Structure formats: structure tokens, C-alpha cells
Amino acid sequence: MRTKYLVGCDGGRSLIRKAAGIDFPGWDPTTSHLIAEVEIAKEPEWGIRHDAIGIHGLSRLEDGGPVRVMVTEQHVGSTSEPTLRDLREALIAVFGTDYGIHSPTSISRFTDMTRQAASYRKGRVLLAGDAAHVHYPVGGQGLNIGVQDAVNLGWKLAQVVKQTSPESLLDTYHAERHPVGARVLRNTMAQVALMRRPDDRVKALQDTMSELLDMDEPRKRFFAAMMSGLDVRYDLGEGHPLLGRRMPDLDLVTADGPLRVFTLLHGARPVLLDFGHPGRLDITPWADRVQLISAEYAGAWELPAIGVVAAPTAVLIRPDGYVAWVGDQTEFGLADALTTWFGPPAAA
Numbered sequence: 001m002r003t004k005y006l007v008g009c010d011g012g013r014s015l016i017r018k019a020a021g022i023d024f025p026g027w028d029p030t031t032s033h034l035i036a037e038v039e040i041a042k043e044p045e046w047g048i049r050h051d052a053i054g055i056h057g058l059s060r061l062e063d064g065g066p067v068r069v070m071v072t073e074q075h076v077g078s079t080s081e082p083t084l085r086d087l088r089e090a091l092i093a094v095f096g097t098d099y100g101i102h103s104p105t106s107i108s109r110f111t112d113m114t115r116q117a118a119s120y121r122k123g124r125v126l127l128a129g130d131a132a133h134v135h136y137p138v139g140g141q142g143l144n145i146g147v148q149d150a151v152n153l154g155w156k157l158a159q160v161v162k163q164t165s166p167e168s169l170l171d172t173y174h175a176e177r178h179p180v181g182a183r184v185l186r187n188t189m190a191q192v193a194l195m196r197r198p199d200d201r202v203k204a205l206q207d208t209m210s211e212l213l214d215m216d217e218p219r220k221r222f223f224a225a226m227m228s229g230l231d232v233r234y235d236l237g238e239g240h241p242l243l244g245r246r247m248p249d250l251d252l253v254t255a256d257g258p259l260r261v262f263t264l265l266h267g268a269r270p271v272l273l274d275f276g277h278p279g280r281l282d283i284t285p286w287a288d289r290v291q292l293i294s295a296e297y298a299g300a301w302e303l304p305a306i307g308v309v310a311a312p313t314a315v316l317i318r319p320d321g322y323v324a325w326v327g328d329q330t331e332f333g334l335a336d337a338l339t340t341w342f343g344p345p346a347a348a
């Protein structure tokens with residue numbers, strides 16, 4: 001098979017990453033869990049248990065179905081596929097019984113191994129998702145950042161393949177997404193540290209964090225914004241606080257009626273939203289690639305991580321929903337931003 005570009009979305013053990021010779025530095029696991037869906041002979045101790053080995057849980061959906069088991073293993077480092085016997089032994093070590101588990105529909109192992117590809121691009125090979133970063137699943141962030149990797153890369157790759165943008169556009173993928181992945185690795189490692197068997201010092205740290213999380217501002221503006229990825233800001237230079245941040249999903253009023261901003265992004269094409277007099281911005285040389293929409297918006301411009309910002313007179317939104325240029329009465333910088341992100345102007 002021959003291909004112009006190859007994107008490795010093949011998970012943490014990525015064959016594509018290994019074959020491309022991309023390093024995957026990081027930290028070995030310090031804790032290991034089995035997670036499974038099984039049938040059970042004896043009524044177990046439902047709910048979550050913390051003990052010297054770690055955290056464990058048994059649950060069943062209200063409407064029945066298999067029992068969901070999560071149990072921390074006594075030892076870290078097993079590389080073989082987990083078996084029913086492994087699960088039984090792990091349960092006995094924690095609960096003193098295996099509750100007569102049988103008929104598993106799934107058994108898998110996960111750890112807090114934390115690693116990140118040294119480069120998200122090597123020539124014509126790119127990595128996205130777990131192929132580019134693995135970490136403990138605390139906070140449910142892995143799928144989210146993996147999808148955001150793909151959304152950041154997809155439109156750039158399409159433009160390079162169509163030759164509307166130079167190949168160098170692909171370098172912005174690593175530049176933008178690698179720091180986001182590194183931050184998630186850091187916050188998951190911090191959370192693993194907080195979950196360790198609480199000696200007095202860990203307990204003091206847990207209590208301090210609990211106090212912080214009781215406060216609205218740190219909880220919403222820092223922790224929630226970080227864990228949801230809503231605080232991501234790509235470094236697109238100095239300027240209005242919206243620059244490089246995710247465009248809020250505003251309720252606009254247009255000549256065709258009310259419209260949500262994100263509806264405009266469904267076609268994965270860039271959008272220039274103009275809140276000034278219709279017709280004042282001329283993007284004819286990019287009209288084949290960029291939608292120009294005249295709109296009104298009277299409400300507040302509020303972003304999850306930074307709060308209310310000054311209303312711009314225009315915004316250029318990339319297909320991944322991030323703001324590439326912010327207008328303040330003038331067109332200053334617009335042509336440069338259009339060229340940087342969506343290729344040179346078409347010949348007249």
C-alpha cells in the first residue's frame with residue numbers, strides 16, 4: 001500500500017509510532033487495575049473500597065446486566081493478557097473471596113503508565129489519540145484530547161493534500177497539540193499522587209486540594225476548565241483574549257434568522273463572522289475557502305476559563321472552532337491570518 005500521509009490512531013501500543021521510530025518517553029506504571037464485566041454467584045460488597053492495595057469497586061446497572069468489577073492488582077508490571085484467574089486472585093487479595101465470578105464478557109488491564117510521543121509528526125507520518133499520549137484515565141480526559149487532536153489535524157491535512165496550504169501547516173499540529181497532551185499527562189500524574197495510600201502528608205495535600213475545590217473560582221476557572229479542555233489556548237501571538245481560544249457557541253442573529261455559531265462549523269470550513277456593517281470586510285481572494293457571515297450578537301462574550309471578554313467587531317474561526325484572528329474596527333492582520341491558516345489568496 002502506498003499513501004501520501006499516514007495518521008497513526010492505533011492506540012497506546014501504536015505499531016505506526018514504533019515503525020516510524022518516534023520515541024515515547026515518560027514514566028513506567030506505579031499502579032495496575034483489572035476492569036471486567038462478569039456474572040457473579042454471591043452477592044458482593046457493592047460500591048467503592050479504598051485500602052492498602054488501592055481503589056476497588058463493584059457495581060451493577062439498576063436494570064441488571066453483568067457485574068462491573070474494577071480491582072487494583074497487588075503487583076505492577078504484568079504484560080500478558082489478563083485472565084479470569086488473574087481477576088479471581090486480585091479479588092481474593094482484596095475481599096477475601098472471588099464472589100464466584102464466572103462468564104466474563106470482558107477483562108482488561110489499565111495502569112498509570114504515562115508517556116507522550118516525542119514528536120506528533122515525522123515526515124509524512126502523524127500520530128493522534130492514545131498513539132500520541134497515554135496516561136491514567138482519571139477525569140476521563142483521554143478520548144476528549146484524542147478527538148481534539150484529530151479535529152486539529154483533519155482540516156490542516158485536507159488543505160495540505162489539496163495543496164491550498166503549504167506542508168509547513170502540519171508543523172502547527174505538533175506545536176499546538178503536544179503542549180495540551182503534556183498538560184493532561186501532568187494533571188493525571190498529580191491526581192494519581194493524590195489517590196495514593198494516604199499517609200499524613202498525602203492526607204494534608206488531599207485536604208488542601210479539597211479546600212481549593214470548595215471555592216467556585218478555582219473549581220470552575222482552573223480545574224473544570226482544565227479537565228474539560230475548555231481552557232486550551234493555542235499560542236497565536238499577542239492580542240485579544242479570544243485569540244487562540246475556542247470560540248464560544250453564541251446565539252447569533254443573521255439576515256437569514258437566528259443561528260448558533262457551531263452550526264456554521266458543521267461543514268468543517270473556516271468562518272469569518274463580521275459584527276460590523278455588512279460588506280465592510282472584503283475577503284474575495286479567499287471566498288472559495290472561507291464563509292463570510294454578517295451577524296449581530298448583543299449578549300456577553302464569556303469564556304469558561306477567563307470569564308467575560310470585550311466584544312470583538314469580527315472573528316475569524318478555524319474549522320476546529322479556534323479563533324485565528326480578532327477584529328477591532330479595522331482589517332489589520334486579517335489577510336495575514338487568512339494566508340497563514342487557509343493558504344495564499346487566489347489569483348484575481
Ligand SMILES: Cc1cc2nc3c(=O)[nH]c(=O)nc-3n(C[C@H](O)[C@H](O)[C@H](O)COP(=O)(O)OP(=O)(O)OC[C@H]3O[C@@H](n4cnc5c(N)ncnc54)[C@H](O)[C@@H]3O)c2cc1C
Pocket residue numbers: 009010011012014015035110128129130131137139140141142143144145146
Ligand atoms: C478504564 C478506562 C476508562 C476510561 N474512561 C475514559 C473516559 O471516561 N473519558 C475519556 O475521554 N477517556 C477515557 N478513557 C481513555 C480512552 O478510552 C482512550 O483515551 C481512547 O479510547 C483512545 O482512543 P484512540 O482511538 O486513540 O485509541 P484506541 O481506543 O486504543 O483505538 C485504537 C484502535 O486501533 C486499532 N488498532 C491498533 N493496532 C492496529 C493495527 N495494527 N491494525 C489495525 N488496527 C489497529 C485498535 O483495535 C483500536 O480499535 C478511559 C480508559 C480506560 C482504560
